[in-house]
Amino acid sequence: MEFKNIDDMKIEEVIEEINAMYKKSQEEGLSEEEKERQKVLRQRYINNVKNNFRQQIAGYKKVDPSKNN
Template sequence: MDYANMKMDDVIKRINELYKKSKEEGLNEIEKEEQQILRRRYIDSVKSNFRAQLETVELKKKN
C-alpha cells in the first residue's frame, strides 16, 4: 500500500480501525507494522504542519 500518498483522513481512519481491532482481537505482525507506519506518517504530518505555522509567525517589537 502507498502510505505516503494516502489522504490524512484515510490515514486517521485506518489508524483507528487498527486500534479498535488491537483492543478487540489483537493484531498480526503485518498489521502491527502497518499501524506503526501510519502513526509515523500522522506524526510527521502534524510536525510538518506545525513547523509551517511557526514559520509564518512574526514577532512584535515591544515599544
C-alpha cells in the same frame, strides 16, 4: 493482506486506518504485519502534525518590543 501505499493516502485516510487498527487490536489483536503498518501510519500522522505546526510557526512575525518594526 494488501494495503494501500501510505505515502499516497490523504491524512484523513491515515487517521481512519489508525482508528480501525486500534479497534481491531482491542477486539482480536493484530498480526505482526499489521503492527508494523500501524507503527508506520502513526509516524506518518505525527510527521504531518509536526509539519503543520512548523508551517504555522513560520507564519508568525516577530514583534519588536520597542515597536521599531
